[in-house]
Amino acid sequence: MAERQIPSARRFKLDPIWLAGPGILYLILLLIVPAAGLMFLSFRDASGNLSFETYRQMFGAGIYVQVLVNTFSIAIQTTIACLLVGYPLAYWLARMPETRRRVVMWLVLLPFWMSALLKNFAWMVLLSRRGVLSQILTGLGMGGPVDLLYGRGVVVFAMAHTMLPLAALTMLPTLLSLDFGLARAAKTLGASGGQAFWRVVFPLSMPGVAAAGLLVFISSLGFFITPALLGSPRETVIGQLLITQVQQLLNWQLAGAIAVMLLVVTLAVCLVYDRAFGISAVSGERGDRNSNGVFARLGRLVIAGLAWATDLLAAVFDKVPGFKRRDWLLTAFCVAVMMMLLVPVLIFVPMAFGSSSFLEFPPRGYSLRWFETYWSSPNWTGATMRSFAIAIVSALLASAISSIAAFGVARSTSRAGNLAFLMFMLPMIIPNIVIAVALFYLFAQIGLVATDAGIALGHTLTALPVVFVIILTTFKSYDWRLDQAAATLGATKTDTIRKVTWPIIKGSVVAAFLFGFLHSFEELTIALFVGGGVRQTLPKQMWDDVLLQVSPTLAAASVIILAVVTIVFVAAERARPR
Amino acid sequence: MSQIPTQSQFSPQAANTVKLSVKGIKKNYGQTTVLQAIDLDVRAGELLTLLGPSGSGKTTLLQIICGLVDPTAGSLFIDGRDETNLPVNQRDIGVVFQNYALFPHLTVKENIAFPLRMRKIAGAEVDKRVAEVLDMVNLGHAADRLPKALSGGQQQRVALARCLVYRPGVILMDEPLGALDRKLRETMQMEIRRIHRETGATIIFVTHDQEEALALSDRICLMNDGFIAQIGTPHEVYEAPANRFSAEFIGLSNIFDGTIADGMLRTNEGTIPAPGLQSGESLLIRPEHVTLTGAAEGFLSGTVSETVYAGAESRLIVTLKSGKTVIVRQPAGADIAPIGTEVGLAWAPSAVRAVR
Ligand SMILES: Nc1ncnc2c1ncn2[C@@H]1O[C@H](COP(=O)(O)OP(=O)(O)O)[C@@H](O)[C@H]1O
Ligand SMILES: [Mg+2]
Numbered sequence: 001m002a003e004r005q006i007p008s009a010r011r012f013k014l015d016p017i018w019l020a021g022p023g024i025l026y027l028i029l030l031l032i033v034p035a036a037g038l039m040f041l042s043f044r045d046a047s048g049n050l051s052f053e054t055y056r057q058m059f060g061a062g063i064y065v066q067v068l069v070n071t072f073s074i075a076i077q078t079t080i081a082c083l084l085v086g087y088p089l090a091y092w093l094a095r096m097p098e099t100r101r102r103v104v105m106w107l108v109l110l111p112f113w114m115s116a117l118l119k120n121f122a123w124m125v126l127l128s129r130r131g132v133l134s135q136i137l138t139g140l141g142m143g144g145p146v147d148l149l150y151g152r153g154v155v156v157f158a159m160a161h162t163m164l165p166l167a168a169l170t171m172l173p174t175l176l177s178l179d180f181g182l183a184r185a186a187k188t189l190g191a192s193g194g195q196a197f198w199r200v201v202f203p204l205s206m207p208g209v210a211a212a213g214l215l216v217f218i219s220s221l222g223f224f225i226t227p228a229l230l231g232s233p234r235e236t237v238i239g240q241l242l243i244t245q246v247q248q249l250l251n252w253q254l255a256g257a258i259a260v261m262l263l264v265v266t267l268a269v270c271l272v273y274d275r276a277f278g279i280s281a282v283s284g285e286r287g288d289r290n291s292n293g294v295f296a297r298l299g300r301l302v303i304a305g306l307a308w309a310t311d312l313l314a315a316v317f318d319k320v321p322g323f324k325r326r327d328w329l330l331t332a333f334c335v336a337v338m339m340m341l342l343v344p345v346l347i348f349v350p351m352a353f354g355s356s357s358f359l360e361f362p363p364r365g366y367s368l369r370w371f372e373t374y375w376s377s378p379n380w381t382g383a384t385m386r387s388f389a390i391a392i393v394s395a396l397l398a399s400a401i402s403s404i405a406a407f408g409v410a411r412s413t414s415r416a417g418n419l420a421f422l423m424f425m426l427p428m429i430i431p432n433i434v435i436a437v438a439l440f441y442l443f444a445q446i447g448l449v450a451t452d453a454g455i456a457l458g459h460t461l462t463a464l465p466v467v468f469v470i471i472l473t474t475f476k477s478y479d480w481r482l483d484q485a486a487a488t489l490g491a492t493k494t495d496t497i498r499k500v501t502w503p504i505i506k507g508s509v510v511a512a513f514l515f516g517f518l519h520s521f522e523e524l525t526i527a528l529f530v531g532g533g534v535r536q537t538l539p540k541q542m543w544d545d546v547l548l549q550v551s552p553t554l555a556a557a558s559v560i561i562l563a564v565v566t567i568v569f570v571a572a573e574r575a576r577p578r
Numbered sequence: 579m580s581q582i583p584t585q586s587q588f589s590p591q592a593a594n595t596v597k598l599s600v601k602g603i604k605k606n607y608g609q610t611t612v613l614q615a616i617d618l619d620v621r622a623g624e625l626l627t628l629l630g631p632s633g634s635g636k637t638t639l640l641q642i643i644c645g646l647v648d649p650t651a652g653s654l655f656i657d658g659r660d661e662t663n664l665p666v667n668q669r670d671i672g673v674v675f676q677n678y679a680l681f682p683h684l685t686v687k688e689n690i691a692f693p694l695r696m697r698k699i700a701g702a703e704v705d706k707r708v709a710e711v712l713d714m715v716n717l718g719h720a721a722d723r724l725p726k727a728l729s730g731g732q733q734q735r736v737a738l739a740r741c742l743v744y745r746p747g748v749i750l751m752d753e754p755l756g757a758l759d760r761k762l763r764e765t766m767q768m769e770i771r772r773i774h775r776e777t778g779a780t781i782i783f784v785t786h787d788q789e790e791a792l793a794l795s796d797r798i799c800l801m802n803d804g805f806i807a808q809i810g811t812p813h814e815v816y817e818a819p820a821n822r823f824s825a826e827f828i829g830l831s832n833i834f835d836g837t838i839a840d841g842m843l844r845t846n847e848g849t850i851p852a853p854g855l856q857s858g859e860s861l862l863i864r865p866e867h868v869t870l871t872g873a874a875e876g877f878l879s880g881t882v883s884e885t886v887y888a889g890a891e892s893r894l895i896v897t898l899k900s901g902k903t904v905i906v907r908q909p910a911g912a913d914i915a916p917i918g919t920e921v922g923l924a925w926a927p928s929a930v931r932a933v934r
Contacts, residue, residue, distance in 0.1 A: 484646050485679035487666040489740065490696035499692070503683045 019408025020420040023401040023464065027423055030461050034442035035259060035434060042256030054253040064241070068261070071237040074156060074227065075220035081160035082216045083209060085337060086167035090208070092334040093168070094175035104338075106573070111341040112165035113515075113569050115522035117539050118558050120229045121546055122344035123158045124149065125351070125359050127230075128550075150232040159226040163219060164341065167212040174208025194310030198303050206299075214273050215428070218266050222431030225524065229546060238262065239433045239525075246437055247529060255441070259434045266429060345562065352555035359552055370556040380557060383541035387521055390452055390537060394459035395467075395516035401460070402468040403509055410475035421472070428465040432525045435462060440529040450532035458530050459520035467516045474508035474577070507577040514572035518565060596658075597622040597780045598643070598748055603652035605638055605804075612638050614804045615652065620748070621796075625774050625781045629791040630801030631827070636784045639801075640750050643782065644671045656747065667696070672741035674751040678733045680725040686712075686736050687721040693744040711739040714773060731762045738770075742777060752784045767794055788828045792816065800824055822933045825862050832868065832904045833933065834861045846900045850877045851927060859932040865893065865907035867929035870915060876922025880904065882915045896921060 045051035058064045093101055093108070111119070127133055127149050178201065186196040224239025231237075238258055245251040317326065352370055354363025374380045405424065409417045427435060439458045440449065448454035482504070486496040524539040531540055538561065545554055598620040605613040613635045620626050628636045641647040643654060645666035653662040661669060672693075680689050687708055694704045712718045715735035725733055734754060741749055754770075755763045771794060774781055785791055791798050792812045800807040800815060800823075807827075808820040819825035825833060836845035843852035843861050852861050873879050883903070884895040892914050894906040904923060908914070915921055 479677070479679065481675055481677060481679045482681060484666075485673065485675055486681075486692070487646070488644050488669075488671060488673040489693035490667050490744070491692075492667055492696075495696060500681055504681075 015412050015414045015416075016408040017412035017414045017416050017420060020405040020423075021408075023405040023468075024420060024423050026401060026461070027426060027464070030439065030442065030457060031426060031430070031435060034438040035263075035430070038252065038256040038438050038441045039260045039263070040256065041252050042254075042260055044253070054257045058254065058257050067236050067238060067241050070227075070235055071221060071239075072265075074152075074159065074235065074237060075217050075223075077156045078159045078163060078220045079213050079217045081156060082163050082167035083213055085160070086164055086171060086212060087205075087209060088330060089164075089168045089334050089337055090171040090175050091205075092330050093172055094178070095180070107338050107342060108165050108168055109573070110566065110569060111345070112169055113518050113522075113565055114345055115524075115539060115561060115565070116162045116223075116225050117522070117524055117542055117546075118345055118348075118561060119162050120158055120226050121542070121554065121558065122347065123154070123161070124229050124546070125550065125555075126344055126347065127154065149230055152231075152235060155227050155231040155235050158230050159220060159223060161340065161344075162223075162226060163216045164337070166219065167216050170212035170215055171205065171208040174205050174211070178204050192311055192314065194314055195307045198307035198310060202306075203299070203303065210273055210276060214269060217269060218429060218431055221262055221265065222433030222525070224433065225543075242433055242437055243528070246440065252441060255437050259437060262431050262434055266431065270429065345558075348555045348558040348562065352552065352559040354552065354555075357552070359550055359555055370552040373553045374556045374560070377553070379536065379541060380538075380553070383536040383538045384560070386452060386535065387538040390456045390459060391517045391520035393456045394463055394520045395513050397456070397460040398463040398467045398516040399471070399509060399513040402464060402471050402512065406468055406472040406475045409472060410478070411480070424468040425465050427462045432462065436525040436529040439526060443530055449530060450534040452535055454530045455527055455535060455537065456520075458526035459523055462523065462526065463516040463519040466519060467512045470508055470512040470515060470576070471505075474505050478505060504577075507575045511572045511576035514568050514575065518568050518572070521564065521568075522561070595622045596620070597624075597656070598782075599655040599658075600639070600643070601653050601655065603639070603642055603649045603654065605635070605642065605647070606650045612804055613642075613649075616804075616806060618799060618806065618809070620780060620782060622780055623778050624796040625771075625783060625794060626797050626799055627791040627795040628782060628784045628799050628801060629788060629827075630786065630807075632786055634801040635804045636786075636801055637752055640673075640752050640782065640784055643748075644673050644750055645669050670747040672744065672746035672749045674737045674741050674749065674754045676753045676756055678725075678737040680733055680736055680740075682725055685722050685724055686717065686728070689725065689736060690740045690743050693740065697744060707743050711743045714742065714776070715739045715769070730758055731766065734758065734766060735769075738773070742773065742779070745777075745779075747780060749779050749781045750784075751781065753786065754783070755785075755790065763790070770794065792828070798828075800827065802827075818931065819862065819933055822860065825931070825933050830865045830905050830907070832863050832865065834863075836860075847898045847902055848878050851930075852932075853927045853930060855930075855932045859934055862931040862933045863925050863929060865905040867925045868904065868906045869924050870894070870906060870908075871922035871924045873920040873922050876924040878904070878923045880921065880923070882917050882919045882921060885914050885917060887914070896923060 042054045043050055043052065045053050089108070093104060096104060180201070182200050182204070183196040186200045187193070191199065222239055224237055224243065227235045227237045228240055242255060242258060246255045350363050351359055353366055353368065355365035355367035355369065356363065402424070405420065409420050436458070439454070439461070443449045443451075443454045448457070478501075482500055483496050486500045487493075491499065522539055523537075524543055527535075527537040527540040528543065531537060536544075538557070542554060542557055542561075545551065545557075596619045600616050600618040600620075603613060603616045604611070616639060628639060630636050638647060642649045645661075645664060649662070653660055655661065656670065681692065684692065690708045690711060691704050694707060699707075708721075709718070712721055715738055717732060717735050717739065720728060720732060720736075725736065728736065734757075737754070751770075755766050758766060767790060770781075770783075773779075783791075783794060785794075795812055797809060797811055798815050799809045802823050808815055808824045810818075810820075815824060816829055819828065819831075822833065825831045834843060834845050834847065834850065836843045838844075838852060838855050838857045838859070841852060841855075842849050843855060850861065855861060870876075878898060880896040880898040882894055883897040886893040886895075890910050892908050892910070892912070894908065894915065896904045896906060898904060906923070
């Protein structure tokens, strides 16, 4: 029989991965090119010749070295603290019945979306000489006013407090996908409770723990809010150094060198992580693992030790009367942790309605004077309006770019899909401060510094990872056979999108938009650099005021931010399909 | 129902006009060929099953027929028109997907009305026709529920109703009963037969379950590795398998290989009468045709090595001296020879089939 070839136009189909093109182009133009350019600068001297002068200066000056040491040690301490507290929290959430977990999750997600500035400002107020804790101690007659601020301890504490929800939420998917039946199986095989946990549950949850450690560590490297607000000059970190060196002195060479160093460290950490778990574990997927490497052997040794210690402890506790059942210990611990996450921020609400001329708790009297001050100040209202506008624009842009790209990645059979995914995760993996400086460097050349557009473009960039992941998850779980079914039932492509695809994915696109909005609304770092002190966003206005003087107007602003964040967060969570 | 569904050669709709015709359809994915130049005519009003092991290309052929996959070569005719390049949504075809593909955000009624709305049919007519098919699948009470509130069997009926409501010329079903448990599957088989009779639709039904194919079909198209192994009525395919694959895939079979001489087949197990076998052919005897005799009396002899009691019948496995096993099926009531008994095997010459 004569074989009739089908016309090639109908057979030739472009792989949908190309739809990720606009997003990848955006990332290249606004992130990779300027960051590379900046790093390039660090290897040049004033006349443009190859030179390592910048690095010699950086590692030669004691002050810079001290800042580097501070940054890394604070980041490591914060990471350890987050893992130690976050793991029990995530474990507790994972073991909860589904319905109860949905409710309790709100109490972890809300602090996750609350701005870091607010959380740290809260500690600043609570722990100062005139703060609540000091007042209570004085009241109890335990010595005069005490100052709990300005030390390494409080910096690590507040930073861990800021990052804790991130740590717990990153670990949670791994723990949720873990089959706890395995622990029961281990017990039928003769393992004690402690043995079953350390030898079965814990090793299986390691990818999540490592992913959490990775994200917290990277976020901590560029974080400057806590050390600036709660630390002494001895806790100065890279972020603060960059603010003075770049914003005020335009020392691009040094900025480039610091960017190089932060990226090298980040890359090294990612590589170690990838060797151990496969980078895709960040998104909760489990890769194959080498079980004979040095890590694995060391890990088994540590686990054996921990299991033995737990058994010993359990044996001791069993002897204590009334301590036979210890489940409540975990619950008590986690409830306390969640209170710590929420209460410091909620405390602003009564304070903002107070009538005295400084922040105190409990507030004396009730008044709206601080809200009136807020509303009558063109600085504050201007910043608020600007923040709203920028957040809407960047959330729209980020959701549009992400929707198209996520569709492409989800439908693609090409291996380039993984690469596109990694590209979209870049703004999360590269420390925020590096992104901000790189954008500042780029925008300085094209006249976008101190413009609203510049800030919005920057916020779009950093909102991409979270917006993209939310939409991609939906597209990945979307059953494309529904589209096929619609076509066989007579629907055209447009009909299918309007009547089938869009109604089903609508919720999560709206949620992604709202989370993008939240991201921008609370973002400080980019606003700080790109805004150039002229275009004040609400967080930037707060930041300047906090550094200047702590006034009750700040509490009023905090309450307004808190209200906006809570409302948007609740709306987003409700829009998101379960 | 007074009439018991019978072999469908008697089905009144099975007229001889060709509804759908596949001519030389081929499909390659890269280097691998999934379908090799398939030719197939489907008659108007018949229920044809595509039967074959998993990976034999059934789904691919079905998707080419409905237009979701483009063939590498070949053409497709529906009612004599070449529709190879017609877009999916313009073909007069209905598809019932394996996972049902019900729209999760629409109620049962809205799901069923969907194809009518796509065809711009007016409101009153939509309601009437939706009510009609809901009745036909016995789901009138569930019209306003969302799909996730339905059981698997009910979802299956909605998918069927959504397809019946716009009266497509051809209905394709890809393992529609695969996700249901055995009891429900048998009920649904009866339903599909009834609906087929009542509507006179042309149905192409994909399954990998040979019992289902035997029970349902007017004709079976048996596929293997992208080829059509045999097309015929269930009776033909079972009684006269065209080849070894057919014989082994449909029903249980005992096949003996050897050399033919003087009307006898010389095998490792012994020499057995082989009426009508050509050289190069093997001998097929179905288990229900094998009778047990005294150890010395049959064509072959061996030891009973396993017995399986299955209510309406029982199965014996007889191991021959060469180690080859022969399956014997005995109707209920027959004495079951205990394991270890030496038996002989015999059969009527008319029950022997030749296969290649
Ligand atoms: N999109 C595809 N790309 C590559 N190979 C495919 C694709 N779809 C199906 N195949 C291959 O084609 C063969 C037949 O598949 P299919 O038609 O689904 O078989 P069946 O439905 O009979 O189980 C299988 O080997 C399968 O792996
Ligand atoms: Mg199939």
